[in-house]
Amino acid sequence: MTENAEPVGxxxxxxxxxxxxxxxxxxxxxxxxxxxxxxxxxxxxxxGVSRRTFFNYFHSAEDALTVRTDGFLDLALEVFGRMPQDxxxxxSIVRAFTETTRMxxxxxxxxxxxxxxxxxxxxxxxxxxxxxxxxxxxxxLRLRLGSAASDxxxxxxxxxxxxxxxxxxxxxxxxxxxxxxDSGRQLEGRILSALTMLRDGFSDAxxxxxxxxxx
Amino acid sequence: MTENAEPVGxxxxxxxxxxxxxxxxxxxxxxxxxxxxxxxxxxxxxxGVSRRTFFNYFHSAEDALTVRTDGFLDLALEVFGRMPQDxxxxxSIVRAFTETTRMxxxxxxxxxxxxxxxxxxxxxxxxxxxxxxxxxxxxxLRLRLGSAASDxxxxxxxxxxxxxxxxxxxxxxxxxxxxxxDSGRQLEGRILSALTMLRDGFSDAxxxxxxxxxx
DNA sequence: GTGATTCGTTGCACGGTGTGCAATATTTCC
DNA sequence: GGAAATATTGCACACCGTGCAACGAATCAC
Numbered sequence: 064m065t066e067n068a069e070p071v072g073x074x075x076x077x078x079x080x081x082x083x084x085x086x087x088x089x090x091x092x093x094x095x096x097x098x099x100x101x102x103x104x105x106x107x108x109x110x111g112v113s114r115r116t117f118f119n120y121f122h123s124a125e126d127a128l129t130v131r132t133d134g135f136l137d138l139a140l141e142v143f144g145r146m147p148q149d150x151x152x153x154x155s156i157v158r159a160f161t162e163t164t165r166m167x168x169x170x171x172x173x174x175x176x177x178x179x180x181x182x183x184x185x186x187x188x189x190x191x192x193x194x195x196x197x198x199x200x201x202x203x204l205r206l207r208l209g210s211a212a213s214d215x216x217x218x219x220x221x222x223x224x225x226x227x228x229x230x231x232x233x234x235x236x237x238x239x240x241x242x243x244x245d246s247g248r249q250l251e252g253r254i255l256s257a258l259t260m261l262r263d264g265f266s267d268a269x270x271x272x273x274x275x276x277x278x
Numbered sequence: 279m280t281e282n283a284e285p286v287g288x289x290x291x292x293x294x295x296x297x298x299x300x301x302x303x304x305x306x307x308x309x310x311x312x313x314x315x316x317x318x319x320x321x322x323x324x325x326g327v328s329r330r331t332f333f334n335y336f337h338s339a340e341d342a343l344t345v346r347t348d349g350f351l352d353l354a355l356e357v358f359g360r361m362p363q364d365x366x367x368x369x370s371i372v373r374a375f376t377e378t379t380r381m382x383x384x385x386x387x388x389x390x391x392x393x394x395x396x397x398x399x400x401x402x403x404x405x406x407x408x409x410x411x412x413x414x415x416x417x418x419l420r421l422r423l424g425s426a427a428s429d430x431x432x433x434x435x436x437x438x439x440x441x442x443x444x445x446x447x448x449x450x451x452x453x454x455x456x457x458x459x460d461s462g463r464q465l466e467g468r469i470l471s472a473l474t475m476l477r478d479g480f481s482d483a484x485x486x487x488x489x490x491x492x493x
Numbered sequence: 494g495t496g497a498t499t500c501g502t503t504g505c506a507c508g509g510t511g512t513g514c515a516a517t518a519t520t521t522c523c
Numbered sequence: 524g525g526a527a528a529t530a531t532t533g534c535a536c537a538c539c540g541t542g543c544a545a546c547g548a549a550t551c552a553c
Binding site for chain 1: 337398401402403405406409429430431433434435437438440441442444445446448449468471472475476477478479480482
């Protein structure tokens with residue numbers, strides 16, 4: 064992943080670094096003093112840039128915290144794009160999301176999710192991130208399915224898949240200690256679980272309390 | 279609906295009126311000059327209250343525009359609560375939403391949806407409204423299903439149902455002129471369509487282009 | 494290398510936002 | 524009618540988000 068052959072110039076690299084510094088500063092602050100309890104000036108100061116520069120990169124303090132959410136969803140989309148075209152759609156979707164759970168810094172997502180439940184602005188920013196991802200995924204799927212699928216079918220499908228993934232992440236964030244060693248597996252199991260429910264039309268009238276397939 | 283026997287006092291009635299006046303003023307402004315192109319002061323002035331009073335009722339200009347969205351979802355939840363307990367869950371859900379399409383001022387929802395696609399803050403506010411409704415519906419369902427259903431099942435199900443409804447409304451808002459006489463029917467058909475896809479696990483690999491059941 | 498150019502950063506200014514607080518006006522209760 | 528409860532309002536203040544012009548670093552042409 065580090066051997067990107069692209070001759071990224073100094074300018075571009077600086078921007079990437081700055082963006083990352085700001086996002087990290089915002090995340091650190093959110094962790095230490097809680098979301099919504101710090102100002103843009105504090106983020107800028109910690110990131111070593113001016114207040115004005117912060118706003119050159121993000122629209123708000125909360126937006127700086129959705130970088131990781133965007134990363135997760137972008138990664139899932141990218142993984143999905145690499146799936147063989149002839150694989151059943153459901154399998155591709157499941158694999159795209161479950162494989163993404165092996166990404167770096169997964170535990171931070173749990174922390175973000177938990178923060179969002181106590182901070183409306185952060186929640187909105189995250190919902191927006193999921194919404195943006197939904198649009199991108201719909202576009203990706205449209206390429207794969209061609210014009211055979213209607214808009215309603217596409218958006219309903221993608222929305223449902225993301226809702227199930229979101230539900231899995233919420234459940235995971237709420238019930239898994241951030242320091243669990245098998246955190247990724249826990250999330251993976253929940254995503255598979257929720258997407259299977261979706262595939263089966265939620266037909267199980269009394270789904271068992273046990274969600275994961277083994278302990 | 280108007281014969282609420284509750285003896286609402288003058289105080290309570292005044293608050294209801296004020297809230298409504300503010301929401302109406304905000305909606306009118308959004309329609310005439312576009313969302314995001316007016317200030318809280320303008321809303322307050324048009325509603326005949328002080329700027330400070332506006333903030334006693336809403337947190338932001340966008341929040342004042344989600345009153346109708348909240349109303350739609352609350353109504354759906356209320357209708358759902360009246361469904362017979364022994365009716366299949368899917369039928370109850372479909373009826374709850376499709377019957378809600380007969381509510382007053384439905385065309386305004388289309389306008390709101392369209393506005394949200396050009397205004398990030400408004401979009402976020404609407405997404406938040408759906409999120410709040412999701413939580414309420416999960417609670418309602420929990421009462422109906424008891425402890426037989428797991429949290430993951432409930433949240434995945436409700437999230438998917440709302441995603442399909444949202445997709446239906448988006449499609450409807452995008453493809454139906456606000457002045458269509460059969461606007462409600464159009465939306466009703468799309469909701470039924472999307473929820474049926476959901477029930478069938480999106481198994482139709484090549485869904486037809488025709489969404490509604492008749493022209 | 495050196496100068497010109499491009500482009501990211503910064504400070505400044507300014508209008509708008511959101512909220513705590515105390516004073517005022519209105520409704521309710523007895 | 525008067526006291527208590529509660530809603531409205533003005534004010535102050537910190538913070539937000541952005542246009543603009545000046546400045547500085549990276550890039551390009553020679």
